[in-house]
Amino acid sequence: MTKAxxxxxxxxxxxxxxxxxxxxxxxGIELExxxxxxxxxxxxxxxxxxxxLGTVPALLHDGQLLTESxxxxxxxxxxxxxxxxxxxxxEPDYGVxxxxxxxxxxxxxxxxxxxxxxxxxxxxxxxxxxxxAYADWFGQRLVKAExxxxxxxxxxxxxxxxxxxxxxxxxxLAMRIGLDHFVPPRLKEYRARMTARPAFAHAIEAEQxxxxxxxxx
Numbered sequence: 001m002t003k004a005x006x007x008x009x010x011x012x013x014x015x016x017x018x019x020x021x022x023x024x025x026x027x028g029i030e031l032e033x034x035x036x037x038x039x040x041x042x043x044x045x046x047x048x049x050x051x052x053l054g055t056v057p058a059l060l061h062d063g064q065l066l067t068e069s070x071x072x073x074x075x076x077x078x079x080x081x082x083x084x085x086x087x088x089x090x091e092p093d094y095g096v097x098x099x100x101x102x103x104x105x106x107x108x109x110x111x112x113x114x115x116x117x118x119x120x121x122x123x124x125x126x127x128x129x130x131x132x133a134y135a136d137w138f139g140q141r142l143v144k145a146e147x148x149x150x151x152x153x154x155x156x157x158x159x160x161x162x163x164x165x166x167x168x169x170x171x172x173l174a175m176r177i178g179l180d181h182f183v184p185p186r187l188k189e190y191r192a193r194m195t196a197r198p199a200f201a202h203a204i205e206a207e208q209x210x211x212x213x214x215x216x217x
Contacts, residue, residue, distance in 0.1 A: 017057030
C-alpha cells in the first residue's frame with residue numbers, strides 16, 4: 001500500500017521509539033521527527049493534545065494515531081509494499097512472529113521501565129525495592145527468547161523481521177540502564193549481530209540529529 005503522507009514520529013531519542021526508527025531505516029521510509037524532552041508528560045504539556053497518554057512513541061499517519069512501539073513497527077512494515085521484515089498470515093511462523101512482537105514490549109520492556117523509574121529516576125519515592133523486583137522479573141523472562149534462539153539466527157521464519165527489532169531493542173535497553181548482567185551470553189551475541197546492521201546505526205543517528213536540530217537535550 002502506498003503511503004498517503006510522511007509519517008510523523010513523536011519520540012525521545014533512544015526510547016522505545018527506536019523500534020519505529022529502526023524499522024523505517026530498514027525499509028527506507030522517511031519519518032518526520034518531532035523530538036520531545038524526557039519525560040514528555042512533565043516537560044511537553046502540549047504533547048498531551050496529540051497523545052493523551054503522554055507516552056512515546058506516537059506515530060501519526062494517514063489520520064491514524066498509534067502509541068505502541070511494536071504496533072508501530074508492524075504497521076510500517078505492513079502498510080508499505082510487501083517486505084520480508086513481516087511474516088505473512090499464511091507462513092508457518094506467523095503465530096511465533098506475533099507472539100515475539102508483543103512479548104518484546106509487554107513481557108520484557110515493561111519491567112525494565114518500572115525498574116528505571118523506581119530504582120533509578122525516582123528513588124526518593126522509597127520504591128527502589130519494587131524496581132529491583134521488576135528487574136529480576138525482566139531477567140527471568142528472557143528465558144523464552146534464549147530458548148527460541150537455540151540453533152537459530154533469528155526469532156522466526158529463518159530471517160530478520162520486526163520481531164527481531166522489537167526484542168533486540170529490549171536487550172539494547174538493558175545494556176543502557178544497567179541490567180545487562182541479566183542478559184545471557186546467547187542473547188548478547190544475538191544483540192551484537194542485530195545491532196551490527198547498518199539500519200540500526202542509521203536510526204540512532206537520525207534520532208540524535210533530529211534532537212540536535214530541534215534543540216532537545
